[in-house]
Amino acid sequence: MTAAAPLALRRRSALAWPLLAAAAVCAGPALAAAQPQPGGSITFGVTTEPVCFNPQRSTQQNSFIVIRNFVDSLIAKGAGGRFLPWLATSWTISPDGKVYDLKLRPDVTFHDGEKLDAAAVKFNLDFVKDLKNANAASELVRSLAQVDAVGPHEVRLTLSQPDSTFLESLSSIRLGILSPKALQSGDQLCSGGPALAGTGPFLFESYTRGQSVALVRNKDYAWAPGYAAHTGPAYLDRATIRFLPEYSVRAGALSSGQVDVIEGVQPTDAALFKDQPGFQFITGPSGAQTAFTLNINYTIPPATDVRVRQALRDGADIGALVKSVYLGTVRPAWSNIGPENPFYDKTLEGTWGNDPAKANKLLDEAGWTGRDAEGFRTKDGQRLTIEVGYPQPYVRDNRDVLIQGVQAQLRKKLGFDLKLRITTGGEWAQQLAKGTWTIYPNTYLPADAARELDANIGRNGFISAVADKADQPLFDLIEKAQRATDIEAKREFTAAAQKRAVEQAFIVPLFAANYQLAAKDTIRGLSFETQLDSPSNLYDVWVAQP
Amino acid sequence: MIIHPVARRILARLATSLVVVWGSITAAFLALHALPGRIEDILAGDLIYPGLREAIIAEWGLDRSLFAQYVDFVGRIAAGDFGLSYVLRQPVAQIVGSQIWPTVHLASAAGVLALILAGVAATLTAGRGRLARGLAAAVELTCASAPVFWIGILLLMLFSFTLRWFPVSGAQSWQALVLPAVALALPTAGLLAQVLREAMERALEQPFVVTVRARGLGEGLIRLRHVLRHAALPAVTLGGWLIGGLLGGAVITEKVFGRPGLGTVTLNAVLSHDVPVVLAVVLLAAFIHVAASTLLDIVYVVIDPRLRQQ
Numbered sequence: 001m002t003a004a005a006p007l008a009l010r011r012r013s014a015l016a017w018p019l020l021a022a023a024a025v026c027a028g029p030a031l032a033a034a035q036p037q038p039g040g041s042i043t044f045g046v047t048t049e050p051v052c053f054n055p056q057r058s059t060q061q062n063s064f065i066v067i068r069n070f071v072d073s074l075i076a077k078g079a080g081g082r083f084l085p086w087l088a089t090s091w092t093i094s095p096d097g098k099v100y101d102l103k104l105r106p107d108v109t110f111h112d113g114e115k116l117d118a119a120a121v122k123f124n125l126d127f128v129k130d131l132k133n134a135n136a137a138s139e140l141v142r143s144l145a146q147v148d149a150v151g152p153h154e155v156r157l158t159l160s161q162p163d164s165t166f167l168e169s170l171s172s173i174r175l176g177i178l179s180p181k182a183l184q185s186g187d188q189l190c191s192g193g194p195a196l197a198g199t200g201p202f203l204f205e206s207y208t209r210g211q212s213v214a215l216v217r218n219k220d221y222a223w224a225p226g227y228a229a230h231t232g233p234a235y236l237d238r239a240t241i242r243f244l245p246e247y248s249v250r251a252g253a254l255s256s257g258q259v260d261v262i263e264g265v266q267p268t269d270a271a272l273f274k275d276q277p278g279f280q281f282i283t284g285p286s287g288a289q290t291a292f293t294l295n296i297n298y299t300i301p302p303a304t305d306v307r308v309r310q311a312l313r314d315g316a317d318i319g320a321l322v323k324s325v326y327l328g329t330v331r332p333a334w335s336n337i338g339p340e341n342p343f344y345d346k347t348l349e350g351t352w353g354n355d356p357a358k359a360n361k362l363l364d365e366a367g368w369t370g371r372d373a374e375g376f377r378t379k380d381g382q383r384l385t386i387e388v389g390y391p392q393p394y395v396r397d398n399r400d401v402l403i404q405g406v407q408a409q410l411r412k413k414l415g416f417d418l419k420l421r422i423t424t425g426g427e428w429a430q431q432l433a434k435g436t437w438t439i440y441p442n443t444y445l446p447a448d449a450a451r452e453l454d455a456n457i458g459r460n461g462f463i464s465a466v467a468d469k470a471d472q473p474l475f476d477l478i479e480k481a482q483r484a485t486d487i488e489a490k491r492e493f494t495a496a497a498q499k500r501a502v503e504q505a506f507i508v509p510l511f512a513a514n515y516q517l518a519a520k521d522t523i524r525g526l527s528f529e530t531q532l533d534s535p536s537n538l539y540d541v542w543v544a545q546p
Numbered sequence: 547m548i549i550h551p552v553a554r555r556i557l558a559r560l561a562t563s564l565v566v567v568w569g570s571i572t573a574a575f576l577a578l579h580a581l582p583g584r585i586e587d588i589l590a591g592d593l594i595y596p597g598l599r600e601a602i603i604a605e606w607g608l609d610r611s612l613f614a615q616y617v618d619f620v621g622r623i624a625a626g627d628f629g630l631s632y633v634l635r636q637p638v639a640q641i642v643g644s645q646i647w648p649t650v651h652l653a654s655a656a657g658v659l660a661l662i663l664a665g666v667a668a669t670l671t672a673g674r675g676r677l678a679r680g681l682a683a684a685v686e687l688t689c690a691s692a693p694v695f696w697i698g699i700l701l702l703m704l705f706s707f708t709l710r711w712f713p714v715s716g717a718q719s720w721q722a723l724v725l726p727a728v729a730l731a732l733p734t735a736g737l738l739a740q741v742l743r744e745a746m747e748r749a750l751e752q753p754f755v756v757t758v759r760a761r762g763l764g765e766g767l768i769r770l771r772h773v774l775r776h777a778a779l780p781a782v783t784l785g786g787w788l789i790g791g792l793l794g795g796a797v798i799t800e801k802v803f804g805r806p807g808l809g810t811v812t813l814n815a816v817l818s819h820d821v822p823v824v825l826a827v828v829l830l831a832a833f834i835h836v837a838a839s840t841l842l843d844i845v846y847v848v849i850d851p852r853l854r855q856q
Contacts, residue, residue, distance in 0.1 A: 049810075049814065051633055051634060051814070051818055052633075052634070052635065057635075131597060132597060188635040190634060190635040190636070191634070191635075191636060208806060209641075209644065209645060209806055209810070209811070210645065210648070210800065210804075210805065210806025210807055210810035210811065211715070211804065211805065211806045242715065242804065243804055244714070244715060244804045245801055245804065246699075246801065246802055246804070248699060249699070249702060249714060249715070249802060249803070249804065252702060252703060252706065252707040252714065253706075253707075253714040253715070255707060256706060256707040256708070256710055256714070257710075258706070258710075258713060258714045259714075392817070424819060425591065425818075425819040426581075426582075426583045426587050426588050426819060427582065427583060429583075429587055430583050430584075430587065
């Protein structure tokens with residue numbers, strides 16, 4: 001224990017990377033003016049109504065914007081990727097990277113009156129880990145072998161192997177701590193309400209399906225995360241989250257003053273609020289979730305030929321397409337890891353893309369020299385074609401339009417037939433299970449970079465069904481990154497994995513998604529949460545008197 | 547025992563309705579089994595987690611013969627048990643039951659509004675000068691062919707965002723019902739008014755109108771008391787079809803206005819591939835259609851003396 005402490009301290013300070021661009025994101029110039037005032041209430045118009053409000057079950061990125069208001073995590077992740085105290089005040093990691101000792105705050109109570117102690121944390125982690133309980137978050141605790149309550153407020157977590165992604169997992173909302181009493185109730189807690197008892201700064205007062213969620217201040221709250229701007233209870237008395245799925249309706253509701261804050265602003269609506277009197281417009285970082293990326297199944301011809309993949313990667317001017325579809329509100333991506341992620345490999349920038357001449361040459365070399373009646377390249381009578389199967393539930397903010405743009409350019413410039421087909425979730429599940437998908441476009445939920453690589457292009461990734469035919473060197477790099485106990489080693493392996501994936505054109509990153517917030521200028525303290533990569537909860541938000 | 551001919555007609559109509567209901571349940575069952583992929587994956591929706599497949603196989607008895615599954619399915623639906631939504635982790639009947647009322651409010655308000663608008667427009671313009679009829683026809687055609695979605699956005703822009711007379715969304719007050727009901731009513735009203743006016747114009751040329759006129763009745767009374775009643779029959783025929791239109795339109799209206807209701811539930815269920823909920827909504831829509839058309843047929847028998855004599 002004592003031997004472990006200095007090492008962990010060293011590691012924690014090593015984790016305090018220089019602040020990246022992500023840290024520069026703040027609530028705009030209006031913030032500096034006045035002192036925060038408690039009281040008041042706001043209405044927040046959001047795009048997505050959560051399918052399930054239980055953080056341990058939800059897999060919807062947009063659900064966490066709502067859930068974070070009533071659920072806390074053991075560890076907080078601050079700007080630049082530093083890990084900070086939250087429900088756990090401190091932690092140490094053994095030299096072999098397998099034993100985590102956490103010290104909990106002694107004064108935390110759940111919304112249902114239960115006390116947070118070591119037993120409650122053990123109950124939560126065991127509950128998530130038990131596959132019988134069918135929690136989506138169980139994938140985050142795969143390496144967790146045993147949880148022991150070694151004292152009333154001391155928890156020891158023993159891993160089966162070193163896992164460099166584990167602190168990130170503990171900071172994830174998906175391992176948010178819920179009242180054991182609530183978990184034991186047998187209710188799946190998906191429909192929210194007071195039964196879903198967390199420890200967060202707001203209580204979940206009520207849920208009206210199809211309409212809104214009502215939150216009320218937790219006046220006992222004294223355990224704000226290390227990155228918060230203040231301590232003690234939240235400023236707002238109440239908050240209403242209103243579900244407004246239509247872009248134009250959300251914008252109109254804000255411009256007419258019927259809601260105070262909206263999330264998800266269409267590029268064409270941004271001008272309504274950006275630099276307009278009475279409003280503010282803020283763009284979030286793109287660090288925690290992956291970039292929107294075309295993942296190529298390189299075990300199925302013609303994508304088995306690296307020249308075909310590279311031609312697909314370089315044939316289109318993706319930067320120009322992204323600019324024309326998103327009007328400069330998002331950035332083109334160079335890797336599937338987000339540009340503000342501390343493990344993003346910056347050296348990839350400008351190394352690929354938009355070189356149709358080279359792409360044509362590669363295809364000629366690969367033998368795709370014939371042309372059919374429609375002008376597509378052929379080889380031995382076969383047309384050069386690969387299908388992008390895009391599951392309908394994930395099609396959003398013009399991403400299909402962007403792919404159509406790539407499709408048109410590849411056809412015109414290369415004679416490459418990139419097909420786009422909107423599929424169903426069930427069909428995708430089947431293709432995934434058999435490894436028969438050809439190209440899968442996605443962004444992945446916020447997680448540690450090494451875990452993201454593993455879940456997307458690693459051994460546990462989309463190609464897992466045909467992993468024996470896949471790229472073992474890439475898998476090895478990703479596995480080493482996950483097991484690295486040293487931050488520099490981890491950086492090296494994640495960078496090498498990104499480089500290999502892009503150079504071999506296993507992936508074609510398209511753009512780095514981000515969140516946009518627009519609000520009345522009287523709403524202060526709006527920010528983004530690093531771990532979620534989305535708007536923070538409303539804890540630091542307050543209303544200035546006009 | 548001799549059954550009254552009217553009663554016999556009604557009984558026969560009810561019997562056919564039952565056959566249609568049974569047919570729709572069967573169609574739903576066959577459609578489910580005809581979908582590509584394993585049934586348990588289809589029923590699970592987008593949130594697959596360990597253990598779920600086994601739970602679904604047990605609950606739906608998917609390891610039994612197709613016929614046994616079918617009998618079980620029909621029996622459960624007949625008992626009002628629509629199973630469990632694996633995506634929302636709630637009984638489907640509870641989800642649909644809690645969301646049906648906002649939709650019923652919206653659809654009935656829109657239905658009544660459409661009837662009033664169509665009645666007023668037709669009564670005022672039928673058989674009038676060319677300009678009035680042309681103008682009314684143009685407005686009706688615009689309303690009937692404009693998408694509910696677009697009308698809704700326009701109404702919101704004018705009355706909510708600019709004039710701020712009505713709130714943008716929700717179902718907490720009568721004010722919040724006004725714009726969605728108008729948006730949903732306009733296309734229906736446009737269509738109904740066209741049919742109604744044509745029928746009124748035909749009725750106005752009937753000899754009985756000349757007779758009533760000869761009795762010295764005023765034009766307004768003639769139209770309201772005599773002509774409208776005759777002209778209403780074709781409009782009633784359209785009623786069953788229009789109820790379907792209102793339900794379908796409600797899906798879109800609820801999304802635009804951010805209202806709770808079956809539409810929102812259906813849309814979310816489709817998007818998250820929550821097949822048990824989609825199945826329930828499809829069956830519910832079929833039942834409502836059958837119930838409405840059965841009811842209208844019965845009303846027909848009652849209000850049209852010619853049908854009683856056959």
